Amino acid sequence: MSELAITALRFGLLALLWIFVFSVVTSQGRSLQIARPARLTRRKKKDEPVSSSNTDTPLPPTRALATKLVVTEGPLAGRTIQLGGQPLLIGRAQDAGLVLEDDYASGRHARLFPQGSRWFLEDLGSTNGTFVQGNQLTRTMAIDPGTPVRIGKTVMELKA
Secondary structure, three states: OOHHHHHHHHHHHHHHHHHHHHHHHHHHHHHHHHHOOOOOOOOOOOOOOOOHHHHHOOOOOOOOOOOEEEEEEOOOOOOEEEOOOOOEEEEOOOOOOEEOOOOOOOOOOEEEEEEOOEEEEEEOOOOOOOEEOOEEOOOOEEEOOOOOEEEOOEEEEEEO
16 A cells, blocks of 8 residues: 555544544534523512512412323324323333334333423434424423324323
């Protein structure tokens, strides 16, 4: 092999290494951005007076945590899973709480978990995606009762 070919091969491998490093850094940046919680309340400024209307407003009613997951479409249609406030693993793996016999579902496809008075759904890096109201899930999302969730051929909803 000539000296020129070896040098070209070295530069090619170096470029490949930098592309790999850049893709890892970009992926981690996206993961950190997704995990950042949204700020829901406005911070008070130091000079802002406290108004009496803020202290007299009633607290919003607490909602009851949904207690079951009902499969509405697909091979398991009509099946009901009692949640009991515990996280639920969904996928083809036999250790999943809801085992889907579906070629479009991954082994550990998604996880449904409670936090406070709401249920949240996260895709666990599935190949074919998880869809909420027809939109692909790209980050952990709160799921309200009656909201359709589709994994492969299976559609399910939370019920109170």
